[in-house]
């Protein structure tokens with residue numbers, strides 16, 4: 430395992446993430462309690478977004494007062510309105526994180542960033558993090574925590590509300606919620622492409638010649654709908670069997686946050702459906718808009734009708 434990945438991988442094991450479950454349930458329940466009932470609400474800004482943002486900020490010890498501006502920067506970084514605004518958000522985020530790391534050095538707090546700060550300066554450690562590496566790691570993890578799971582939660586709900594037979598199936602067999610999240614990962618690919626790879630040697634792939642040094646970006650969205658591997662790939666099907674999707678990437682760089690993202694999405698969908706037995710889309714599906722960048726794709730808004738709340 431690459432050195433930098435090894436230094437943080439221990440914090441993202443399924444066991445560490447399972448320990449967060451009660452807190453994730455609590456945050457989701459609080460958010461649901463804040464939705465109008467009955468009424469209509471935007472499920473992205475009211476639920477799918479604040480859930481993972483609160484979890485990742487608590488995990489990293491980002492003070493509550495800073496979370497809104499942090500999110501504005503991270504959003505601008507991933508989907509910049511222009512190259513200038515993207516660069517200025519990256520600068521602001523980097524300066525903010527450098528300052529937060531500085532503050533963590535002085536205070537012995539119980540959060541992941543404080544742990545990384547401690548790892549960074551352990552005397553005689555086999556491979557301590559340099560300050561730049563620490564900053565880069567905090568940057569990557571916090572931005573990933575902000576810009577990905579929101580799209581998975583909203584995509585899963587969108588899929589269920591636009592496929593009433595699958596929603597009915599899930600309501601009758603709630604234990605399929607994990608399958609619903611996996612199928613949404615395959616069907617929507619919230620991170621739709623990998624970071625660039627560079628060809629180490631010349632390569633011929635499906636009739637295309639790739640010379641040494643050329644940049645290659647892999648479409649995970651296309652891979653997860655490859656008809657050679659996924660029969661009837663455009664169908665959203667909770668009972669789908671067969672090969673695993675590629676929504677979290679593959680191999681050496683397989684997503685480190687996958688256990689966290691899966692846990693959050695399963696809890697979010699399970700609690701939402703339980704809380705809102707009559708949940709329905711409050712907009713024409715064709716009118717919904719999607720925000721797409723080089724890496725991520727997700728709904729801008731998901732207007733829903735809440736109806737009566739409580740058990741059916």
Ligand code: HEM
Pocket residue numbers: 434485569570571573574577578581618619620622623624625649675676677678679681682683684685686687689690
């Ligand atoms: C639905 C949610 C998520 C999806 C679909 C997703 C997807 C991905 C994908 C496809 C990659 C591989 C990129 C490549 O090969 O170039 C990746 C890497 C990574 N993800 Fe995620 N991710 C999600 C959530 C998260 C979360 C919540 C975190 C952390 C808080 C996270 C942290 C990372 C890190 C650190 C890497 C780089 C791993 C490495 O290079 O060794 N991800 N993710």
